[in-house]
Amino acid sequence: MTRRVGEAREPLRGELTVPGDKSIGHRAVIFGAIAEGPTRVHNLSGGEDNRRTVEAFRSLGVPIRSEGGALWIEGRGFEGLKAPAATIDCGNSGTTMRLLSGVLAGRSFESRLDGDDSLRRRPMRRIIEPLALMGARIESRDGSGLAPLRIHGGALKAIDYRMPMASAQVKSSILLAGLQAEGVTTVTEPQLSRDHTELMIRGFGGEVSAEGTRVSVRGGQRLRGREVRVPGDISSAAFFLVAASIVPGSEIVIREVGINPTRAGVIEILERMGASIERLEPRVETGEAVADLRVRYRPLEGVDIGPEFSARTIDEYPVLAVAAAAARGTTAMRGVKELRYKESDRIAAMTEGLRRLGVEVEERDDGMVIQGRGRLRGAAVRSFGDHRVAMALAVAGLVCDGGAEIDDAGCVAISFPGFFELLDGLRSQ
Numbered sequence: 001m002t003r004r005v006g007e008a009r010e011p012l013r014g015e016l017t018v019p020g021d022k023s024i025g026h027r028a029v030i031f032g033a034i035a036e037g038p039t040r041v042h043n044l045s046g047g048e049d050n051r052r053t054v055e056a057f058r059s060l061g062v063p064i065r066s067e068g069g070a071l072w073i074e075g076r077g078f079e080g081l082k083a084p085a086a087t088i089d090c091g092n093s094g095t096t097m098r099l100l101s102g103v104l105a106g107r108s109f110e111s112r113l114d115g116d117d118s119l120r121r122r123p124m125r126r127i128i129e130p131l132a133l134m135g136a137r138i139e140s141r142d143g144s145g146l147a148p149l150r151i152h153g154g155a156l157k158a159i160d161y162r163m164p165m166a167s168a169q170v171k172s173s174i175l176l177a178g179l180q181a182e183g184v185t186t187v188t189e190p191q192l193s194r195d196h197t198e199l200m201i202r203g204f205g206g207e208v209s210a211e212g213t214r215v216s217v218r219g220g221q222r223l224r225g226r227e228v229r230v231p232g233d234i235s236s237a238a239f240f241l242v243a244a245s246i247v248p249g250s251e252i253v254i255r256e257v258g259i260n261p262t263r264a265g266v267i268e269i270l271e272r273m274g275a276s277i278e279r280l281e282p283r284v285e286t287g288e289a290v291a292d293l294r295v296r297y298r299p300l301e302g303v304d305i306g307p308e309f310s311a312r313t314i315d316e317y318p319v320l321a322v323a324a325a326a327a328r329g330t331t332a333m334r335g336v337k338e339l340r341y342k343e344s345d346r347i348a349a350m351t352e353g354l355r356r357l358g359v360e361v362e363e364r365d366d367g368m369v370i371q372g373r374g375r376l377r378g379a380a381v382r383s384f385g386d387h388r389v390a391m392a393l394a395v396a397g398l399v400c401d402g403g404a405e406i407d408d409a410g411c412v413a414i415s416f417p418g419f420f421e422l423l424d425g426l427r428s429q
Helices: 022-034 048-059 094-104 125-133 169-178 198-202 234-246 265-272 307-326 337-341 346-356 387-397 409-415 421-425
Strands: 003-005 013-017 038-042 062-068 070-076 110-114 137-138 147-150 160-162 184-188 206-213 216-218 227-229 251-258 275-286 288-296 330-333 360-364 366-371 376-381 400-406
Touching: 003 387, 003 421, 013 070, 013 421, 022 038, 022 048, 022 070, 022 094, 022 169, 022 198, 022 234, 038 137, 038 147, 038 376, 048 062, 048 409, 094 110, 094 125, 094 169, 125 137, 125 169, 169 198, 169 216, 198 206, 198 288, 234 251, 234 265, 234 288, 234 387, 251 387, 265 275, 275 366, 307 330, 307 337, 307 346, 307 366, 307 387, 337 346, 346 360, 346 366, 346 376, 376 387, 387 400, 387 409, 387 421
Parallel strands: 013 251, 038 227, 160 184, 376 400
Antiparallel strands: 003 400, 038 070, 062 070, 110 147, 137 147, 184 216, 206 216, 251 288, 275 288, 330 366, 360 366
C-alpha cells in the first residue's frame, strides 16, 4: 500500500495515546502463560507482533480470551504447556521467536518455530548457543543459525553466561530458560539492555538479582498470575516526539508513556539535540516508570551518538536519523551495527531514504554520519517492508517540500495500526 505524507504547512497540535509497549506486552503474555492462576493484561498492543505471541501460547494449550477490553490468561505454570500440534508461526516478531525459544528449551517435548521471510534472515545463533549450553538441542535451517528452528527441550542446567553483545531478547531468552533450570543462571552484558523481563519476574512474585549489567535467576520458582497494565510504547511515541520537534510551532502531549530508564535513550538524545520534552505526572505502574510527555518545537542541533546508547535506543534510530536530517549540523551514529539485522538493514534503508530526500549521508558499517539540512526534498522512498523505516520516513515527509511517498506503508500495522490516522489528527487541530 503506497502512502503519501504531505508537508506540514501548519503546526502539529493535540493530545494522543500510543499503543501499549510492544516489548512489555510480549512479556506480559509470556509470564501470564507460565505463571499459575489468572492474569489480566490491559492495553496490549493491537499490532501483529503481540498477536503472534498470544497465538503461540494458545497453540501451547494456554486458555486465553479477550473480555472487557483486556486479555485474560489462565496460566498453569511451565508444566501446563503442551506440545503444539503444528509449527508455531512467529510472523515478523523476533521477540516472539527468541523469548519463546527460552520457554520451550525447558519443556520435555519437541516444537518448531518459523516466521516470515524477514524473520528467517535474522540471526538466531545468539540464542541457540547459550540454550545449548544449558542442555537444550535446537536445530536451525541447514545449521545456519537461521529459522525455522526445531527445539528439543528437556532438563536444563544453570549457566554463567557472558554475552558478546547487549540484547534484551537474548538475555530474556536465557532468563526464561533459567527459571526452569537446576541452579542459578547468571547473564552478564557488555552494557545494560532493557530490563522489562527482570521487572516482570518480580511483578509475578519471582526473585531476580540484578547488579550492574549482571543478572541472576534461580530455577524452580513458581510465579503467580496478576493484573498488568501495559504503558504506552516509547518506541511508538518517538515518532511523534520527533515530528513535533521538527515542525515549527508544534506542541503535543503524549499520554501514559513508559519511560523506563533502560528504554528512554531516545528522550536523552533528543534533549541533547535541543528538543523541549517535559515529563508530566511521573509515576510507577506495574513496576514501570510512566509519564505524560509534552513536546514543543525547538530547532535541533546535530550531535554525536555513541555506542553507549545502542542497547536502550536501538528501535528509535530510524526516526532519530530523521531528526538528524532536519537538524543543523552533523550527527554521527556509531556502534549500532545491530541495526543491520532488524526487520530490514536499517542502516542501508535509512541511508537510501534520506539520500532520496536530498540529505547527505555517509553510510558506515556500524552507523551513519548525517549532514542536517532542515527542509528536505520531496521524493518517493522505500520502506523495505520495515514498519519503523516506514513511520520514520512518514515523519520526514512532514518537512519535505511536496511531502514524501512511501512505497509499502501497510507494514506499519505490524506494530502501530492507526499510526497514520493519529498523525493526520495532529494536523487537523
